[in-house]
Amino acid sequence: MAQTPWDKLVFTLENLPQERFKRFKEKLNKLEVDSYKPIPWSQLQDKDAGDVANRIISNYTESVGINVALRVLHSIGEKEACQDLAKALGIFQHTEQPMETDQRVAASTPPVKPGADSQRVTPTDGQHFVDRHRAALIARVSLIDPVLDELLGDGTLTQEQYDTVRSKGTCQERMRQLYDCVRAWGKIEKDKFYQYLLEENGPLVRDLENN
Numbered sequence: 382m383a384q385t386p387w388d389k390l391v392f393t394l395e396n397l398p399q400e401r402f403k404r405f406k407e408k409l410n411k412l413e414v415d416s417y418k419p420i421p422w423s424q425l426q427d428k429d430a431g432d433v434a435n436r437i438i439s440n441y442t443e444s445v446g447i448n449v450a451l452r453v454l455h456s457i458g459e460k461e462a463c464q465d466l467a468k469a470l471g472i473f474q475h476t477e478q479p480m481e482t483d484q485r486v487a488a489s490t491p492p493v494k495p496g497a498d499s500q501r502v503t504p505t506d507g508q509h510f511v512d513r514h515r516a517a518l519i520a521r522v523s524l525i526d527p528v529l530d531e532l533l534g535d536g537t538l539t540q541e542q543y544d545t546v547r548s549k550g551t552c553q554e555r556m557r558q559l560y561d562c563v564r565a566w567g568k569i570e571k572d573k574f575y576q577y578l579l580e581e582n583g584p585l586v587r588d589l590e591n592n
Contacts, residue, residue: 394430456534
């Protein structure tokens with residue numbers, strides 16, 4: 382009997398280490414997808430792979446839900462699991478990035494909160510936002526760990542860089558260490574950094590943009 386997309390998703394989730402499966406559920410709970418509400422934590426917290434797969438498909442529909450799962454796997458650094466699932470589903474690209482199965486979900490780009498598109502930095506801004514506001518961001522960012530997780534998950538930071546930044550004691554020290562990496566980044570990496578800052582520290586980013 383041929384396996385369904387649900388079967389393949391369950392197989393992938395069952396083969397994640399326990400801590401990575403927990404991280405998958407945490408990320409899934411926070412993910413925002415256009416026209417859909419996030420899955421409540423109470424429906425994920427103590428659930429097994431089959432239950433989580435059911436919630437993904439019932440919440441998003443099968444086509445969107447599969448792409449959501451691919452996106453979450455990629456964002457938590459489970460790139461091999463992401464690629465294997467995409468291959469099994471026949472939606473694998475030579476770029477090793479999950480393909481879009483629905484226009485409402487972009488698997489290879491960071492999630493965007495409502496209204497965030499108009500605040501993205503563009504080439505016409507001259508100096509990039511993260512460079513222009515370096516001192517203020519180092520001093521005022523309060524949620525740095527989720528940003529680091531995203532940067533590790535999408536490959537912007539190496540594991541060694543991530544561990545070095547996380548070894549620092551305070552948010553300010555971690556941001557200062559992170560900026561040692563930022564100096565070597567191009568626009569694409571800085572755009573990702575900006576987007577993650579906007580998601581996790583939105584009021585601060587908007588305040589800096591308006592002043």
